[in-house]
Amino acid sequence: MDMKNWTLNSTATPKKEEIGSDDATWILTSAFIIFTMQSGFGLLESGMVSRKNEANIMVKNAVDVIYGGLSYWLFGFALSFGSSASGNSFSGLGYFLTDADESEMGQVFSKAAVVTINGSIGGGILGMIYSYICFKNKLNIPIFVTGILAGLVSITAICSLARPWEAILIGAVGALLACPGCALLERLRIDDPVGCVPTHGLAGIWGLMSVAFFAEKDILENRFSNEFGIFKGGPWSFLGVHCSWSLLLLRGRRLQHF
Numbered sequence: 001m002d003m004k005n006w007t008l009n010s011t012a013t014p015k016k017e018e019i020g021s022d023d024a025t026w027i028l029t030s031a032f033i034i035f036t037m038q039s040g041f042g043l044l045e046s047g048m049v050s051r052k053n054e055a056n057i058m059v060k061n062a063v064d065v066i067y068g069g070l071s072y073w074l075f076g077f078a079l080s081f082g083s084s085a086s087g088n089s090f091s092g093l094g095y096f097l098t099d100a101d102e103s104e105m106g107q108v109f110s111k112a113a114v115v116t117i118n119g120s121i122g123g124g125i126l127g128m129i130y131s132y133i134c135f136k137n138k139l140n141i142p143i144f145v146t147g148i149l150a151g152l153v154s155i156t157a158i159c160s161l162a163r164p165w166e167a168i169l170i171g172a173v174g175a176l177l178a179c180p181g182c183a184l185l186e187r188l189r190i191d192d193p194v195g196c197v198p199t200h201g202l203a204g205i206w207g208l209m210s211v212a213f214f215a216e217k218d219i220l221e222n223r224f225s226n227e228f229g230i231f232k233g234g235p236w237s238f239l240g241v242h243c244s245w246s247l248l249l250l251r252g253r254r255l256q257h258f
Contacts, residue, residue, distance in 0.1 A: 028113055038065055059141060062148070066124040069117055073097065073164060097165060115159045115167040116152065122171030123151015123178075130179045143179050146195045150178035150203035157207040161215045170210045174203035205246050212239040 042061040046054045078096040127147015131140040154174025155167050162170065181198025190197075215229040215238070228234035 031113075035065065055141060059139060059144065062124070062144070063128075066121050066148070069121050070125070070168075073114075073118060073121075114164050115162050116155055118164045118167035119155025119159070119171035119174075120148050120151045122168035123154065123175035124148040125168075126151075126172040126175035127179055130175070134183075142195065143182065146178050146182060146199055147175035149199045150174040153178075153200055153203040154207040154210065156204075158211045158214060161211070163214075163216075166214050170207070170214065173210075174206050177202040177206055208242045208246050209239070212242045 038061055042058050045057045045061070049057055075096055078093065124144065124147050127144045127150070128139065130147065131138065131143045134140075135143070151171030151174055154170050155162070158170065159167075178195065178198040181202045182192075182195045185192050185195075185197060192198075211229065212234075213229045213231050215227065215234070216232065227238055230236060230239060
């Protein structure tokens with residue numbers, strides 16, 4: 001045996017592993033399983049409590065996902081996968097308020113998945129706050145769910161071009177538009193029992209507008225955006241384009257009813 005070569009090979013510094021599509025697929029699949037397990041908990045728990053508590057149990061499981069996702073983004077990922085140089089053998093330390101440069105985010109769908117989840121988290125938190133303020137310290141379930149859905153709708157247009165913390169803000173603004181929108185339709189005596197117009201209409205238009213404010217240049221696939229948003233030094237004409245598209249879409253929907 002060549003001891004010299006053996007010594008050199010055994011002490012060689014290992015190369016840094018790159019994050020690829022297989023890693024992203026594994027993480028996303030694991031996340032899907034967790035969400036499915038949470039829905040299973042909801043079914044199990046609702047079947048073991050009295051009927052009057054079924055709605056409370058299902059909302060509790062929704063709250064678990066919202067605040068569990070928020071806390072994991074804030075510090076959970078940092079303790080699980082943070083830099084080993086800053087941590088120890090028990091936990092990592094680093095990457096709080098998880099964000100990363102484009103080169104560290106893996107494939108496009110990895111970033112889009114994180115941003116989309118944060119959009120629903122922001123909408124759910126705002127929906128809960130709005131409900132407690134407007135319904136005398138009570139959680140109105142339809143309003144709460146409207147907030148979650150409005151957050152998802154709001155982040156759809158920009159999910160691959162926004163930062164995770166921006167997604168929480170965008171989702172919250174979408175919920176802030178959709179939740180009062182439900183009350184407005186009731187006051188105007190417009191029949192919309194599931195809040196479709198505020199959720200998909202108002203939050204959807206805000207989603208288009210948010211691209212003009214928060215977008216970043218697409219350097220991953222080079223096909224989504226060649227400009228930064230207004231908040232990042234981009235041109236105001238970006239906002240004009242999205243306003244024009246919103247008006248065209250509204251006019252198109254109006255013509256369909258005639």
